[in-house]
Amino acid sequence: MTTARxxxxxxxxxxxxxxxxxxxxxxAAHVVVLGIGGVGSFTAEALARAGVGRLTLVDGERVEPxxxxxxxxxxxxxxxxxxxxxxxxxxxxxxxxxxxEGVVARYSAATAERLVPEGVSFVVDAMDTVVAKLxxxxxxxxxxxPIVTVLGAARRIDPTAVQVTDLCETHTxxxxxxxxxxxxxxxxxxATRPTGVIAVWSVETPLPTxxxxxxxxxxxxxxxxxxxxxxREPKCYGSAAFATGAFGLAAxxxxxxxxxxxxxxxxxxxxxxxxxxxxxK
Numbered sequence: 001m002t003t004a005r006x007x008x009x010x011x012x013x014x015x016x017x018x019x020x021x022x023x024x025x026x027x028a029a030h031v032v033v034l035g036i037g038g039v040g041s042f043t044a045e046a047l048a049r050a051g052v053g054r055l056t057l058v059d060g061e062r063v064e065p066x067x068x069x070x071x072x073x074x075x076x077x078x079x080x081x082x083x084x085x086x087x088x089x090x091x092x093x094x095x096x097x098x099x100x101e102g103v104v105a106r107y108s109a110a111t112a113e114r115l116v117p118e119g120v121s122f123v124v125d126a127m128d129t130v131v132a133k134l135x136x137x138x139x140x141x142x143x144x145x146p147i148v149t150v151l152g153a154a155r156r157i158d159p160t161a162v163q164v165t166d167l168c169e170t171h172t173x174x175x176x177x178x179x180x181x182x183x184x185x186x187x188x189x190x191a192t193r194p195t196g197v198i199a200v201w202s203v204e205t206p207l208p209t210x211x212x213x214x215x216x217x218x219x220x221x222x223x224x225x226x227x228x229x230x231x232r233e234p235k236c237y238g239s240a241a242f243a244t245g246a247f248g249l250a251a252x253x254x255x256x257x258x259x260x261x262x263x264x265x266x267x268x269x270x271x272x273x274x275x276x277x278x279x280x281k
Contacts, residue, residue: 042248
């Protein structure tokens with residue numbers, strides 16, 4: 001008599017939703033999450049709770065008190081510790097059967113081979129710098145590695161406005177505009193037609209970031225420009241967990257759906273010209 005295979009209790013409800021074959025696919029997958037902040041921390045945790053068998057979490061920054069409004073690892077006692085390591089320790093408790101590695105490093109052309117090796121099942125780009133996003137997108141397209149890139153989640157307050165589409169369909173997002181433009185200019189990748197890059201973004205018009213008393217003495221969590229450094233002042237945007245978290249959860253859902261072979265719900269997103277025409281009517 002054959003004994004039926006039983007999953008650990010922590011994966012029971014996911015298995016009842018997705019099925020055992022899907023759970024096997026997730027258990028065999030290796031997902032790299034680049035950027036473990038307000039978006040990436042939610043993505044990583046959702047993937048661990050879904051049953052992804054191997055996760056590599058990459059971030060070069062440390063947990064700061066200003067992260068507490070939106071980042072899952074920003075807890076009392078964690079401030080000053082590396083984000084990637086704190087989140088990896090948290091996820092090891094979420095899903096003890098998973099192999100979770102926290103890598104304290106910044107993604108760049110110099111670190112790409114080490115951080116995103118051949119054979120990765122999926123990459124989630126939750127970074128907020130254009131140069132890094134351009135490099136990982138071009139690298140994944142060249143190697144045929146599936147990738148989700150997350151665009152601007154700051155200055156948004158409406159989680160229901162989040163969209164998951166091909167990168168070519170994005171609008172109302174300055175980060176997305178820059179990524180599309182420089183993919184074409186620097187990497188010869190036109191983003192006016194389907195790219196194969198899954199993008200998580202919002203149709204919500206960004207809100208302004210407000211100044212607060214004491215900003216003149218330095219904004220918490222923002223690194224000061226080194227004396228003599230020729231670069232723009234670092235930006236500090238307002239953000240909230242219910243928006244950044246929605247972006248991160250949408251990215252995790254996109255990964256799980258595709259790893260399991262589940263066709264995501266299709267949703268037609270209005271282009272910018274279409275939106276303008278509708279506003280005039």
